[in-house]
Amino acid sequence: MSNYEEFEPVLVVRDAGYNKTKLLSQEYRKKVQDKIKNPNIPTGKYKLKELFAKRGIIVNPDAMSFLYEC
Amino acid sequence: MSTKNHIIKIVRTLHLDDLFKSMKECWNDPRGGFLIPVTVKLTDPEYERYRHLEINWEISPITKDDLPEEFSPQAVKTVDMFRRKTFDLPYECMILFDYETGNIISCNFSDDFEDKVESEIYPEFLKTMHIASIHNHPRQYCSPPSSKNFQMLGLEFEEFELISSQDELWILKSNELIFDDETIAEIRKNVDGYFNLVFEDSCNNFDKDYLFLDNLNKVYGDFLLDYLNNDFINIKLIRRYINE
Numbered sequence: 536m537s538n539y540e541e542f543e544p545v546l547v548v549r550d551a552g553y554n555k556t557k558l559l560s561q562e563y564r565k566k567v568q569d570k571i572k573n574p575n576i577p578t579g580k581y582k583l584k585e586l587f588a589k590r591g592i593i594v595n596p597d598a599m600s601f602l603y604e605c
Numbered sequence: 606m607s608t609k610n611h612i613i614k615i616v617r618t619l620h621l622d623d624l625f626k627s628m629k630e631c632w633n634d635p636r637g638g639f640l641i642p643v644t645v646k647l648t649d650p651e652y653e654r655y656r657h658l659e660i661n662w663e664i665s666p667i668t669k670d671d672l673p674e675e676f677s678p679q680a681v682k683t684v685d686m687f688r689r690k691t692f693d694l695p696y697e698c699m700i701l702f703d704y705e706t707g708n709i710i711s712c713n714f715s716d717d718f719e720d721k722v723e724s725e726i727y728p729e730f731l732k733t734m735h736i737a738s739i740h741n742h743p744r745q746y747c748s749p750p751s752s753k754n755f756q757m758l759g760l761e762f763e764e765f766e767l768i769s770s771q772d773e774l775w776i777l778k779s780n781e782l783i784f785d786d787e788t789i790a791e792i793r794k795n796v797d798g799y800f801n802l803v804f805e806d807s808c809n810n811f812d813k814d815y816l817f818l819d820n821l822n823k824v825y826g827d828f829l830l831d832y833l834n835n836d837f838i839n840i841k842l843i844r845r846y847i848n849e
Contacts, residue, residue, distance in 0.1 A: 544725040545760065547738070550753040551697045551720045552746035552770070553800070555818055564808055567801045589836070 652712040655698065658690040664848065671774055671845045673765065675735070679707025684739060688769045688847075691741035697722040699740035704765060710736065720746075721753070728762040737765035747818065748773045749826040749844075752797035758784040758840065773826075774845040782839040792833075799828050 557563050667685040669678065676684070683702050691698050697715035699722045702708060710731065715722040722740060738757065742748055748770035757766040758779050768775040784792075803825045811817040826844060833842045 542727050542729045544727050545762075547699075547701070547724045547726050547760070547763075548756055549697070549699050549722050549738070549740040549766075550751050551715065551722070551740075552742040552748065552751050552768075553821075554720060555745050555747060558747070558804065558818070558821070559814055564805075567804055571798075571801050571805055 649712065651714060652709065654714065655690065655700065655709075655712045658694070658698075660686070660689045661692045662689065664689060664692055667774065667847065671847070673704075673776065673778060673843075675765075676704045676737075677707060680704040680737070681707075683707040683709065684767065684769075687739050687741075688774075691769060692771070694741060695743050695745065697740055697743060699724060699738060701726065701736055701738045701763075703734045704737040705735045710734065726762070728760075731762045736763045737767065738763060739767035739769060742768055742770040744771055746770075747825075748775070748822050749829055750775060750777070752793045752800060755789055755792055755796075758789050758792070759786065772846060772848045774847055776841075776843040776845070777833075778841040778843075779839055784839075792837075795832065796829065799832070800825050803828065 667681065667688055669676065669681045672681055672684060680702065683700075687698075687700060697719075698713070700712045701710040701724065703710060711724050711726060713722050713724040748768075750768055754766075754768075755777075757763045757777060761783050764778065766777040768777075803821060807817045807820045807824070811820055830842055830844060833840045
């Protein structure tokens with residue numbers, strides 16, 4: 536019979552999903568706006584351009600009308 | 606005091622049911638030896654807590670048509686019962702189970718309303734099993750998997766990950782290839798980026814909170830299905846609408 540102490544455990548972690556209360560806060564929105572408008576952050580709208588390009592769709596991130604502009 | 610009286614005292618004190626049932630056989634054993642077939646069942650407190658959760662019989666059932674064909678009827682029942690027990694919970698619960706036998710392997714709850722639930726698993730002991738997990742997204746959380754999800758893509762022992770929300774069941778399957786940390790990080794980054802864009806778009810176009818959240822769930826969920834199913838041949842993501 537094997538002993539538990541002989542093996543390394545794996546920590547299984549599961550996220551609860553996006554918290555709605557947090558999403559509705561102004562602080563969260565500001566944080567997201569900062570992220571998507573910063574061309575130096577690869578998860579912003581410029582990343583979306585790459586994702587669309589993989590599907591054969593060419594987009595201009597700076598001209599995307601649905602993105603929030605101050 | 607005789608040996609018999611000693612045993613009766615132990616049984617009565619500790620309420621060892623299994624031992625109590627076997628006592629008659631013990632007394633009638635003609636071999637002259639003294640045999641006590643003791644089986645003491647130790648129950649995990651988290652599992653005990655899960656067992657006693659209230660069952661919601663009002664919600665729509667999970668059927669075999671909602672789940673992958675690999676799931677046995679017992680596993681379908683395990684998933685259906687999990688959803689009924691966790692549907693009204695304001696916090697997260699996760700079970701790991703064998704999708705061939707339906708047996709629950711581990712059970713855990715989130716602590717202090719954290720946004721995650723954890724379980725320490727020893728894969729060495731799961732080698733003969735077929736492991737799937739399911740966790741709930743409580744009502745105050747969005748339905749689709751967040752970018753923090755997808756750990757199962759790097760776990761060899763886990764073949765299916767299920768997420769039960771209020772109206773949907775998400776099924777993530779990846780049992781042919783184990784993804785490295787770099788690939789999982791890339792997936793999370795892309796998912797996070799797209800979520801942010803949809804979030805911002807929804808903020809601009811929907812004044813009412815519920816419309817904003819509905820749109821976010823729908824568009825972001827559609828993206829997940831398109832991205833994971835088309836960009837990776839070894840990942841299958843399924844969304845099932847339950848309460849319709």
